[in-house]
Amino acid sequence: MKIARRQTDHGPRCAVVDDDLLIDLLIDDSLLDLLRTEDPSRVDDVASAALRNRRTVTPIDEATLLAPLQPPTFRDFSTFPEHIAGIGKNLDPQAEVPEIFWEIPTFYFSNPYAIVGPYDSVPISPGCRDFDFELEVGAVVGRSGRDLGPDDADDHIAGYVVINDFSARDTQFREMQLHLGPAKGKDSSTVLGAFFVTADELDGRRSRASFDLEMRVEVNGVTIGTDTLSNMAWTFPALAAYASRGTWIRPGDLLGSGTCQSGCLAELWGRHGRDAYPALQPGDVVTTHVDVLGGTANEIAPAAPITPIPPWRG
Template sequence: MRFARRSTAEGPRLAVLDDAGALVDLPTTADLPELLAHDGRLTTLADQALRTRRTVTEPDAARLLAPLQPPTIRDFSTFPEHTAGIVRNTDPAAGIPPEFWEIPTFYFSNPYAVTGPYDDVPIPPHCRRFDYELEVAAVVGRAGRDLSVEEAAAHIAGFVILNDYSARDVQFHEMRLRLGPAKGKDTATALGSLFVTADELEPRRSGPSYDLRMRVSVNGVVLGEDSLHNMAWSFEALAAYASRATWIRPGDLLGSGTCQGGCLAEMWGRHGDGFHAPLQPGDEVVTTVDILGETRNRIVAGPPAHEISPWRRP
């Protein structure tokens, strides 16, 4: 099944898509994480909505929101070709770190920064090298702790597109302290137009992942393409690692990390700064993934920076 979340006068409303792509409201005001917390509740309400069809909205008449407000976002690194390009920004001779093959590392991103698929995205203060990142995120559907990879499959409810907007100059500056990324990733994480249940992708299963074409364009020019199949770590492995000595819970996002060619920083590392200018106000960034829909965000000017300084220096 495919679901979208639309804005209404009474607040956000979750809807299931019918065979023609129309949005059929679920008979509840509950959001996706709450419904996923009860096994079978989401599909039961979706079946009921499709039978009764009390409120049906054409996609063009809906203002779509992010499909969910996740309680946590873990963003991983799973595409080796992306890593091989990104490390060249700091060392042109660098290769893929051996740790890439040892653990599916991640950082926690900011759930308050979740942005809708068609919302404007502001450039953060002090940023002159603004960037996009084309990813797919798994949505946790069942709570679990200390899961094996085999057990983790039952804890993944579905998938969304994730575009992790990044202030590259801010990110690389703060990471010199061996922490982060933090503020470099803090402004906007755009989620795609649809939440698609895991069973919908099974016909496209390819090894431990899926054969889904991923594409990103700026102002109508395609700048990167890849397949989700090229992940080196499966989503089940990400869920298992995320659950070590802690809980994953319904609605948590597990990002795939950027695909090959899925961001400007990787291409700057491979080809130099002349590949493409950083994002500027007025640019339109579009990401698409087979079956999962799209994001389409206009970049706008952000707020001015308020200066801060330490209260003492050595």
Template sequence: MRITRHATGGRPRLAVVDGDELVGLDAGVELPELIGTPGRLAAAAEAALRFRADVVPLAGTELLAPLAPPTFRDFSTFYEHANGISRNGRPEGGVAPEFFEIPTFYFSNPHAITGPYADVPVPPGCELFDFELEVGAVVGPAGRDVPVEEAAEHIAGFVVVNDFSARDVQFHEMRMGLGPAKGKDGSTTLGQFFVTPDELAPFRSGPSYDLRMEVRVNDQLIGGDTLANMSWSFEALLAYASRGADVRPGDLLGSGTCQNGCLAELWGRYGRDHLPPLRPGDVVTTSVEALGGTRNRVVPGAARHPITPWRTA
């Protein structure tokens, strides 16, 4: 099934997609509440479709992010992306051997999650604003130290992710051996649909899914890939995330950027002049087969206020 979240009466409401209509679930309930117990989301959707107490057209409805994830772990699973982006400031590039030893991730900002059609402001002082085309798996039932063989039972569904990035901020902060952090702190947009795994069964390819992924700026195709090119499966991501730690309903696990799915990767391959960074007025559109996508307009951001240390070496 496909689930959306839309604004109605000043409050968000979940709905199940039924053709070109949205059939509302019980008011006040949020997606993490429904996916923590197996079968609860399906029962809620079936009841909504049976009684059809709240029905609105899909077209013209203001869609929000399908959920507000309590945590967002963003991984790196596409080898060609990692190889391309490694060449920024280091022409020889190269991917560390650890790429195939552990599915590394960083914690991003769950409060930066926004909707599929929301305006996205340029972060203060950023001159190299970028997008990142990804897919996210959403945790269902909670777990800890989950084996890969059992991890699929803890994945409730999938969403499109566009992780907007302040690259100059990111490259600067990572010289300290930390991050990325502030460079990823501004906006992450989620696609309009939360899609359950059964919907993707026809696209299964090995441990992933053969879903075409594309990103455009001002309707010009920038790059694309297939989700099947992940080097690590979503089950492996969940198993690693849960190693010695709890994963809980609604936690978001990003695939990381696909090949050709961001400007920084292309800058690393072809030079900083290959494509310009995002500027106010640009419109970034992502699409992933069977999952939907996002379309966000870049707008001016706030001014950067200076900060200085109170003590120096």
């Protein structure tokens, strides 16, 4: 099943996708409400009931589509080795994949309040000059779990979404000099694709560590990067297992794959030089696409002004 969320005169409403139509669910529950029942069949059951009833039918191209859910937490991992090597070359031209990459599927906590819709405008982060995109796929947790192993964790993933994690690269690289982060550099806008796709929809696309899904990102209609999701070096169940180590993962939690190879400007700057691709500017349109899962299209808007924040010195 594919679940979308559209804006109506009475607020957001979830719908099941049927080709180019949206069929509203017969209940007012959000996708997060459905996941929090921890019943693996709940989403399919309510979607099937909507398809039988077809009470409210809306063409997708006439709908105002929102992010399909507001995740309570967002852990963003790094699972594509070529991306890691390319990013490192911004600081060291000889950088390769560090050994620690193969030891732990590391992540940082991003901002769940920064989630925006698949076709919303995205303002440049305040004070940023090097604004960037990052094409990823996210797994959405469907069942609570703690101290899971990878074999157990697969059953805790309910579905998948496209992610475009916008980043203020100059802010990120500056703040990480304090050996923390990334933090504010990743704090302003994370776009989710229009569709939450249930895990069973990808069963026939399993390949290597992940799924055989082509990924593509464009700026103003020009392809900037392509990759395949199966090039992940860690599986999504491994990410869920690591996230649950010593703590809980709960329904709705979002686990990002991290940026695919050539899925952002900063990696390409590291490989080809800072002048190879310009940073994003107001009016640019960033488009992503992932097989089966769908995509996003966001116009870049100007940054809000910043208010200086001086340190206190006694």
